[in-house]
Amino acid sequence: MEIEVDRDKCVGAGQCVLNAPDVFDQGEDDGIVELLDARPPRPLWTAAQEAAAACPAAVISLKED
Amino acid sequence: MTSAEPTTYPFGEPDRLEPDPLFAALRAERPLTRVRLPYGEAAWLATRYEDVRTVLGDPRFSRAAGVGRDEPRMRPHLLPPDTIMSMDPPEHSRLRRLVTKAFTVRGVERLRPRAQQIADGLVDAMLAGGAPADLVEDFALPLPITVICELLGVPYEDRTDFRLWSDAFLSTTKYTPDEVRLYVGRLREYMAGLIAERRAAGGGGEDLLSGLVVARDEDDRLSEGEMLSLAEGLLVAGHETTASQIPNFVYVLLNHPEQLETLRADLSLVPRAVEELMRFVPLGTGAGIARYALEDVELSGVTVRAGEPVLPAMASANRDESVYTDPDRLDLLRKESSHVGFGHGPHHCLGAPLARMELQVALDTLLRRLPGLRFAGAEEGIEWKDGLATRGPARMPVAWDTAD
Numbered sequence: 001m002e003i004e005v006d007r008d009k010c011v012g013a014g015q016c017v018l019n020a021p022d023v024f025d026q027g028e029d030d031g032i033v034e035l036l037d038a039r040p041p042r043p044l045w046t047a048a049q050e051a052a053a054a055c056p057a058a059v060i061s062l063k064e065d
Numbered sequence: 066m067t068s069a070e071p072t073t074y075p076f077g078e079p080d081r082l083e084p085d086p087l088f089a090a091l092r093a094e095r096p097l098t099r100v101r102l103p104y105g106e107a108a109w110l111a112t113r114y115e116d117v118r119t120v121l122g123d124p125r126f127s128r129a130a131g132v133g134r135d136e137p138r139m140r141p142h143l144l145p146p147d148t149i150m151s152m153d154p155p156e157h158s159r160l161r162r163l164v165t166k167a168f169t170v171r172g173v174e175r176l177r178p179r180a181q182q183i184a185d186g187l188v189d190a191m192l193a194g195g196a197p198a199d200l201v202e203d204f205a206l207p208l209p210i211t212v213i214c215e216l217l218g219v220p221y222e223d224r225t226d227f228r229l230w231s232d233a234f235l236s237t238t239k240y241t242p243d244e245v246r247l248y249v250g251r252l253r254e255y256m257a258g259l260i261a262e263r264r265a266a267g268g269g270g271e272d273l274l275s276g277l278v279v280a281r282d283e284d285d286r287l288s289e290g291e292m293l294s295l296a297e298g299l300l301v302a303g304h305e306t307t308a309s310q311i312p313n314f315v316y317v318l319l320n321h322p323e324q325l326e327t328l329r330a331d332l333s334l335v336p337r338a339v340e341e342l343m344r345f346v347p348l349g350t351g352a353g354i355a356r357y358a359l360e361d362v363e364l365s366g367v368t369v370r371a372g373e374p375v376l377p378a379m380a381s382a383n384r385d386e387s388v389y390t391d392p393d394r395l396d397l398l399r400k401e402s403s404h405v406g407f408g409h410g411p412h413h414c415l416g417a418p419l420a421r422m423e424l425q426v427a428l429d430t431l432l433r434r435l436p437g438l439r440f441a442g443a444e445e446g447i448e449w450k451d452g453l454a455t456r457g458p459a460r461m462p463v464a465w466d467t468a469d
């Protein structure tokens with residue numbers, strides 16, 4: 001799985017960090033999403049999918065391979 | 066269908082925390098319906114989950130397009146154009162990013178010990194005073210007020226004043242239009258005074274107001290009006306909603322004793338309980354803030370024309386049977402957790418991580434430290450708020466078991 005984030009659209013709501021703290025973080029200075037792991041291991045896929053679904057600004061896209 | 070006379074909305078007086086009884090039928094039969102609110106032009110009311118998410122999240126719907134329009138609303142006054150709620154991205158992102166860092170999930174976690182300390186202090190006082198206590202005055206209000214005061218840098222001693230002004234800000238009928246204008250003006254003067262103090266002190270403060278002053282004066286990232294509106298918005302939004310939800314959550318739990326027992330038996334369920342309660346409680350007395358279509362958009366088979374406003378009924382979306390099995394049942398172990406209680410899209414509640422943390426601390430502390438928490442006397446002892454944008458008890462006497 002490959003993850004991409006569109007930082008321009010991020011509103012810093014943190015839903016991603018709540019759902020998948022091992023995959024996403026928020027910048028200390030601006031609260032904007034930071035990708036900790038763009039190719040997370042399989043055990044984190046569900047969490048990453050939940051984060052993508054929960055993100056209110058549709059910032060997170062997943063490509064499954 | 067469009068030619069039909071709009072229905073008067075709200076459809077009736079809110080009854081405690083009961084969802085509007087018409088929503089279920091509207092979701093099934095007329096998911097988009099024409100309504101007229103107490104103020105402003107006629108609008109569409111969207112009641113299905115999918116449509117509500119589209120209205121809140123799809124860039125074809127705009128808040129900025131509402132500026133200059135006679136927006137459908139519950140309150141006499143219009144939102145000023147320089148608030149974060151009156152803007153679309155990228156203008157909206159410019160303002161929002163100035164403050165998001167204070168509300169990140171991990172940033173808010175750092176405030177948890179302090180919130181816990183405040184909550185414990187309040188329960189200590191309740192225990193010392195003995196039952197009954199008023200859950201609203203003695204716990205639900207002071208907790209989020211103290212937290213937001215410390216975060217913003219607003220003196221807690223001034224709370225009686227800004228509580229009144231904030232109430233007026235959220236008043237639908239509790240205050241007259243003249244009173245609302247007066248008190249909203251007072252809130253503005255008060256905030257301007259706090260900002261002036263920061264400027265006189267010459268910077269260096271750690272609180273959010275000081276941060277806004279730096280962003281304005283040194284980096285010119287927002288206008289004076291935008292700064293004041295943002296600061297006021299944070300103070301008002303930062304306590305009233307959470308202060309309403311604490312007694313609302315306790316009220317719902319006390320009326321669902323089996324669910325309450327499940328929670329008491331395992332307090333690690335508190336975060337999940339908070340999400341389910343956020344879904345379950347219809348907090349607003351109205352149907353939220355309208356979005357204007359920028360082009361023709363089809364919602365559930367109805368064409369919303371460019372320029373028409375749509376109201377997203379979040380409380381209805383949260384009870385949509387196509388998303389939630391048995392939506393009217395409180396189920397703290399529910400799997401589906403994608404409620405829209407904090408909204409959706411670019412305006413998704415900025416304070417959601419903070420509100421979640423406060424609500425978790427509140428429930429955990431009350432259930433842990435007040436065994437046998439219950440209504441003191443009959444449920445009729447509860448006084449419900451009236452004429453405000455949010456529902457919830459104005460007074461809620463509670464009792465608990467004592468050791469002797």
Ligand code: HEM
Pocket residue numbers: 121149150161213298299302303304306307310348353354405406407408409411412413414415416417419420
């Ligand atoms: C349980 C408590 C809370 C609830 C239920 C709640 C609910 C909401 C909802 C539904 C929205 C979206 C409105 C819309 O899009 O039309 C919103 C926006 C907002 N909330 Fe909250 N909120 C809560 C607590 C807080 C707190 C604690 C703060 C601040 C410290 C806060 C600050 C804001 C702000 C600034 C916005 C506007 C965001 C924007 O326009 O980008 N809220 N809230």
Ligand code: SF4
Pocket residue numbers: 005009010011012013014015016017024026031032033054055056057058059060
């Ligand atoms: S959930 Fe979406 S909008 Fe919120 S911080 Fe994460 S990526 Fe940004």
